[in-house]
Amino acid sequence: MVDSLDLKMPSYMVYCVVVACLGSFSNGWVIGSANIPGEVTHNCEYSASHIASRSFPDCLPMSTSLWGFAVASFCIGGLFGGLFGGAIQTKYGRKKTIIFNNVGWIIGGILIAVSVSPAMFIIGRIFCGLSCGLGSLVTPTYVGEISTIKARGAMGTGNQFFIVIGILLASVIGLPLAKVPLWRINYVIVALPAILQFFLMAGCVESPRYLVSLNRIKEARASLQRLRPHSSIEREFYDMVKGQLGVSTANAGSFDPDMLEDTLSQDSDNEGLHESMGMIQVFRDPLIRRIALTVLTLHIMQQLIGMNAVMYYSTTIFKMAFNEDMSKYMAIVTTVINFISTFISLFLIDRMGRRALLLIAEIGACIFSTLLVIGYVYNIGALLVVSVFGYVLSFAIGVGPIPWMMTSELTPLYASSAVGAVATAMNWAMNFLIAQLFPIIFAGIQGYSFAIFASIAAFSVVYTWYRVPETKGRSLEQIVDNFKKSL
Template sequence: MDSLDLKLPGYMVYCVIISCLGSFSNGWVIGSPNVPGDITHNCPNGAAKVASSAFPDCLPMNTGLWGFAVASFCVGGLVGSLFGGGIQTKFGRKKTIIFNNIGWIIGGLLIGVAVNPAMFIIGRVLCGLSCGLGSLSTPTYVGEISTVKARGTMGTCNQFAIVIGILLSSVIGLPLATVPLWRINYAIVAFPAVAQFFLMAGCVESPRYLISVNRLEEAKENLQRLRPGANIDKEFYGMIEGQLGTAAAKAAVGDVDLYDDKKDDMFMDMESNSAVVDEGMRAPMSMMDIFKDPLIRRIAITVICLHVIQQLIGMNAVMYYSTTIFNMTFDAKMSMYMAIVTTAVNFISTILSLILIDRMGRRPLLMIAEIGACIFSVLLIIGYVFNVGALLIVSVFGYVLSFAIGVGPIPWMMTSELTPVYASSAVGAIATAVNWAMNFLIGQCFPLIFAGIQGYSFAIFAAIALIAAVFTFFRVPETKGRRLEEIVRSFEK
């Protein structure tokens, strides 16, 4: 069997799952303050050492400082993603993922033993550094090792692991929302990080990365391990040709008959683009270089816009507002359970995305998600204006479902699908940094906007979702079932 016909070889799936342990840690950091947050900074005994002689019962913080402490991991995420491109280019995807766990381990343990707000904030920033670097390196690694036919499903695993982390942190946070057990809730992130630190050693380095640094023999061995029992000549030839040129591909693989009766269409444009693929080995681009190259600039703008849309469409704001919505209909305790139900809806919807992504394709699923986000944002406004509690709750669930099936996972996936290896680190670094910056912006600005115009603030998100759907229709290419090199060449037209 040709490797281009493979879908889910076992070892490849194993490598994807292990690499996504970092995404789980990312989700845990995001969700860990949700349930035990109040007992963390506002417990009855304050900084007194009643439950333990070694640690204060909680870390007293006012609302403003607590908001900054929780959001401070976004600052770490911004820094980690900005420097992540250079790190994964120099050290490779595998080593970056392995050593990225240090931030989660140290940060989680630091929060667990915090005796003042400063230690808590520093721990959140350290965790954020790993979240930022992980949000770049994990999708890149997954995209580069996945088969063509399962790249969508594998790519969605990144978001799926984040959602699982958020959900479990909320569920486990319920019994831990007491003094002094809240400390354990924040320190738990160190366990999956330690597990990934050791288990990732059993995974291979990305063959595409190895080709980019001219380690062709090792790249071929790793690709064969990822595609056991399959003929990898065509796939390997295409990888080399896309990065090093036709001459290098022929020297490494020999003459390969790319035009067979099964899938001529995947290679039909190679000869017409021989001038491009014969340019030879390309040096890794810097963040400044990508805006000087017309082809990469077009790709970079598309990728960055997808990440801006993911945050500005308002998911974090909806999750923030959900507490207020549930308090309108339920008591405080039931509202806490409903917040967990919202996270469960996010989890189930992400499973739906796993099923649909390689069947429907990225572009139609993304448009459905954006249109759904627009509709449910409008319904949120109607529910708010007419004080219809049931409509508000349905709108929150519908919005979360819309976001999770497309807007959540697809930008991370398409970052690696749209970008050639020599530019992937730089483009990914900028896109991820912009994502974290927008995340922080929404977290800080939305409460102010909501305080001013209340539920009408969701008109902003409805408008952004509509603009996003138009942008996707005209500017985002379909990547389902297409080789990465073929996708890149489509931007030349």
């Protein structure tokens, strides 16, 4: 019988990953849904008179600054969803959290679709953001915990891949829906994958690592066996129990579940036994603090490298080389490149490794950000187009997916919810910060603003080279042991 550590992609495991990543698709739809229909949504010909004219006005009058806040307001929800998500997924489990998380997308999508005022639109975006934030935490956690070691990279990239699919389809479908009153349908579509996931997730198992953390050994073993059909799970299950509950518990009775539970109850001082950490405790423990700082830095750099700013201003950049109509289509081409590049990363990440791919992506982001400055300053249209495409490709193959994946790969289970919550909240906070500050910076220094992103990308290369470990082909327990040795 094949060892489960040698398995790559068992069909049921892939099914559970795909179902979990339906939430990532919803996340991507929220990000992309306001781009194409944005003008018809808020730029009203007769201003506020639209509001008083009918039950569902043709559009919702907003100034440019208010519209910018309305679009970015889902980041506020994302911040709070991520911040409190750690406690939620620890208390209720990964599976129930994913199911419950769809409520925000359903409520938010409906609120936006029936909006009669900007305030109602913004509240709907915040509801969607809550689910985006919580989903950003629980989906990579669940996927990382159920995936085989050999397929963990490809499966982990699935989170970002489904986000990009959501963004792409929102852009494509948004073109015919960018008119009155079809723009309302555009925003409510996010409820469809949410409803689908709500029902399909019931057929997926709970994370075996999470069940081990609750000492539910029998259920954990059954869950792992279902995820690894027709294989021996003894070695993998041993490492899982050892990492969470300690050596003596893992050695008990050759995995007889009753003996495991009995050993645990008698051995309360077991070296491997840890209580789940809170966010404050994370920064008091030297080992977890080191891991948390690595994860946090990856997430901060992901946002400060400036992908969202480049995407927000891609149409403006393309106007320097094309007319307005063609610029909109070129912006969609950019999204297609994002999709293709993320798809390519599915195959590269388990071959090249996380660290190598991240370094290549960061170097590419630095080079193309610099070229973007040159193209903007000297008004070289062709260079601008190449720079945007190259930058998006660089981000998509590494900087986009890897921080989310490595959050669960680097962090022991007893600290994963707390570290993940802080990292997710910081990621969304930086996202909101970029969305609010970049227009001001861009208005002040124009194309030179992309030099800031080039500098941050250069710093990220240095940081990754010296501080970020490789996780390819290694178990969580091996990765944590290496962090211990480096203290």
